[in-house]
Amino acid sequence: MDGPVSGARRTTLRTADVARESGYSLQQVRDLERLGVIPPAARSGNGYRSFAPIHLHALRAYRGLAGAVGPVTARQVLAELRTRTVAEAASAINEAHVRLARERDEALRAQKALEAIEAEAGTSGFEPGREREHEDDAMTITELAGALGVRPSALRFWEQEGLVAPERVTSLRARRYGLPAIRAARIVTALRSAGYGIPAVREVTASLHRLDGLEEAHAILRGRLDQIAVRTVALLRAGADLAAVVTSDRDPAAP
Template sequence: MTTAELGRLVGYSTQQVRDLERLGIIPSAERASNGYRRYRHPHLVALRAYRGLAAALGPVPARRLMPALIDAAVDDAAERLDRLHADIADERSRVKEALRALAAAVEESVDVFRDADAMSIGELAQALDVRASALRHWEREGLLHPLRSAASSSRSYGARAITEARIVAALRAGGYGIPSIVRVLDQLRGQALTGDAQRILSDRLADLTRRSIALLAAAGDLHELLELSPRMLETGGETRLDA
């Protein structure tokens, strides 16, 4: 196949195929006597496998992974793919747990709150199963605003601060960074406390499901890639990926 023919089969431009070859995403092509590249079936398999991984993981992680899949022993490559599925499953569990924690925060936020129910930093850290240093960090980042005692400078967390701390903990468990959480809390303050937070966690869950399905869709090409690898290395013939 020429560069253009290979690209058409996968939906990439000629330049994209050349760039992916340069990055080691697909093996180097043979060169005809006129200097033109010539690709064979293993190159097509590798390109399809990359396309499937890019749909599941994003282009940048897929670019990092593909050279390792091509060069690694089959056992190592299979382990890397297993880890991708496991990572998605782990993140899905964290997001679901974050949604449950958020639901609990919502339910408790409507309860009558007495001053005596305010928490110290240690009590709140224990209730959220986080370190007190995490609460102090969230405060420095503007996520939490506990009351401070003028006499002792000790922190006291009332109803609003407790609910916001639970939302922060839930979003952090769901994989969100500080800047994203700052934006969410800014939107939520003065409004209903949970609508946007629940939506972004639900969106994250939907994206994980999409990635999981995309990874399954890529399985056929990844399977063929792994099956080709040992034959390509053993025969030294037309099926070598590194020909």
């Protein structure tokens, strides 16, 4: 139950006040309290909830953090912040910034890998699906895995998923990768290193026989970078509210 609180400038807030100011519904406010995202509300003798400004800070912090790292991780972080020292809490928030920076670096590395493949294709007169292959161009699974910096098991898995199609030496059942497979494997490696799942990678590799295959891969990575930028802005917007949650009722010099 949630009752009214009188006064022109409230230091205590009703559930309805918190919901209106935070943009969450009444039930969402109650659920987030139950999940430990916000501190427990004070209760009067008749069971009415009484919230404080720190609850608004926590809800706004959760919104930004959820946009940056996902709701599950955001709930876990917000629930833990109140039990940590200021230094530990600040470190936990910094980890979210580091994670986003790492994702951005991985996407940029993947983008550079695709640019290198594109440049190589341009200098060799490459057209997707029309490579002229020589015996010396083919690679074994061990050679290709070493060149890409992945395990042979990864190449076998990609084969099972239809991402890379090696040739086989039938007498020994040994895999051999020609130029088409090598190029596909390099693109798969670039996209997987940027955090893309198998379905998205499959969509790109399926288009490699078309002239826009590499451009589609670039488009996916540009979309990834745009998404990371949006998440980073969400985390920045949550900064002041996260700081309020971290420092509320705590001494920064406390052990």
